[in-house]
Amino acid sequence: MACSFYFTVLSLSYLPLLFQATVGSSDQQMVVAQSTPEDHVFKIAIFADLHFGEDAWTDWGPEQDVNSIKVMSSVLENESPDFVVYLGDVITANNIPIANASLYWDQALSPTRSRGIPWASVFGNHDDAPFEWPIEWFAAPGIPRLLCPVQNSSYSILGEECSFRGTSRLELMKNEMDNNVLSLSRTGPEGLWPGISNYVLPVLSNDKPLVHLYFLDSGGGTYPEVVSTAQADWFKHVSEEINPDGRVPELVFWHIPSKAYRKVAPKFRIHKPCVGSINKEKVAAQEAEMGIMKILVKRPSIKAVFVGHNHGLDWCCPYRKLWLCFARHTGYGGYGNWARGSRILQINDDPFSISSWIRMEDGSVHSEVILS
Ligand SMILES: *[C@@H]1O[C@H](CO)[C@@H](O)[C@H](O)[C@H]1NC(C)=O
Ligand SMILES: *[C@@H]1O[C@H](CO)[C@@H](O)[C@H](O)[C@H]1NC(C)=O
Numbered sequence: 058m059a060c061s062f063y064f065t066v067l068s069l070s071y072l073p074l075l076f077q078a079t080v081g082s083s084d085q086q087m088v089v090a091q092s093t094p095e096d097h098v099f100k101i102a103i104f105a106d107l108h109f110g111e112d113a114w115t116d117w118g119p120e121q122d123v124n125s126i127k128v129m130s131s132v133l134e135n136e137s138p139d140f141v142v143y144l145g146d147v148i149t150a151n152n153i154p155i156a157n158a159s160l161y162w163d164q165a166l167s168p169t170r171s172r173g174i175p176w177a178s179v180f181g182n183h184d185d186a187p188f189e190w191p192i193e194w195f196a197a198p199g200i201p202r203l204l205c206p207v208q209n210s211s212y213s214i215l216g217e218e219c220s221f222r223g224t225s226r227l228e229l230m231k232n233e234m235d236n237n238v239l240s241l242s243r244t245g246p247e248g249l250w251p252g253i254s255n256y257v258l259p260v261l262s263n264d265k266p267l268v269h270l271y272f273l274d275s276g277g278g279t280y281p282e283v284v285s286t287a288q289a290d291w292f293k294h295v296s297e298e299i300n301p302d303g304r305v306p307e308l309v310f311w312h313i314p315s316k317a318y319r320k321v322a323p324k325f326r327i328h329k330p331c332v333g334s335i336n337k338e339k340v341a342a343q344e345a346e347m348g349i350m351k352i353l354v355k356r357p358s359i360k361a362v363f364v365g366h367n368h369g370l371d372w373c374c375p376y377r378k379l380w381l382c383f384a385r386h387t388g389y390g391g392y393g394n395w396a397r398g399s400r401i402l403q404i405n406d407d408p409f410s411i412s413s414w415i416r417m418e419d420g421s422v423h424s425e426v427i428l429s
Contacts, residue, residue, distance in 0.1 A: 179275075336372060
């Protein structure tokens with residue numbers, strides 16, 4: 058039950074030490090999520106690639122956003138998760154001709170917020186992309202009126218004030234955090250900027266650590282599609298500090314698949330040991346591999362990595378001792394017409410296990426897999 062879930066903010070005295078290599082003084086608290094007290098189960102729904110704000114100037118675009126809200130609502134009603142992860146490409150910023158894309162970001166959060174469920178989000182390559190003028194606008198119907206944020210009515214589309222640059226990751230995240238008590242998202246250590254969504258959420262069960270959730274910004278939009286060496290170092294440092302003996306299992310979330318996904322991708326049909334239902338595209342991997350995968354495969358406590366980005370893939374495949382999983386395209390925005398759904402994770406305490414399945418918009422369930 059979502060309403061019995063709660064979370065706390067701990068100011069841990071050893072954390073300033075822990076983060077001092079990469080973090081400014083503003084980020085010295087750690088947010089902790091907690092499993093449902095009575096059943097010791099922590100259930101997560103992943104909403105991937107919602108792409109709110111697409112073609113906002115047509116009837117089609119806003120209708121897609123309404124449809125995406127229906128998908129999320131259906132999943133939340135069927136699963137009653139304790140937590141939601143927004144796995145990037147929450148909005149299609151390159152289609153948003155207004156100053157503040159947080160308005161669309163906020164719509165995407167609304168089904169989760171209205172049910173009182175806490176969440177965390179990471180960035181995808183579309184979230185802070187600059188607005189791209191659609192070529193159709195210059196054809197017969199003419200150019201739609203744009204809402205520019207200048208005080209002065211004689212606005213100039215080239216003026217500093219007219220925000221066609223897209224809303225920065227930092228602004229999007231700050232708006233989310235400032236306006237939502239249920240958001241457990243963080244802006245991450247300043248040393249890792251322009252990557253913003255880099256943080257860890259320990260999940261407790263019975264006041265004991267159940268699992269650590271790591272969120273990383275895999276770039277794209279205003280900078281290259283990579284998990285940088287600095288992010289890899291930060292991950293190594295923090296994970297060794299808060300989980301030195303690797304006793305607490307760890308899960309990792311980012312948007313764009315790393316190149317390792319290509320190595321395990323099923324060739325045609327999905328077959329064991331992979332589990333999934335659609336394998337319709339080539340893996341669209343990050344531009345470069347800068348060390349994070351090497352670190353992850355060497356840590357036995359890492360159980361799985363979850364990514365979105367490819368709307369036509371929903372499989373999980375083993376890679377060394379961990380699993381590489383795609384989410385499931387949740388939004389009606391974005392390319393592809395494969396049926397929409399959400400990857401669900403269920404983490405059980407005592408005995409410990411992690412299982413996952415895909416819940417579709419129509420309520421059906423498939424592709425169940427045990428990840429640990
Ligand atoms: C952008 O939108 C958010 C949420 O809708 C709001 O809190 C914030 O004040 C807005 N920022 C600006 C600069 O208008
Ligand atoms: C808008 O620009 C005009 C002419 O440049 C100026 O007279 C006026 O004061 C400006 N208005 C505001 C609200 O800045």
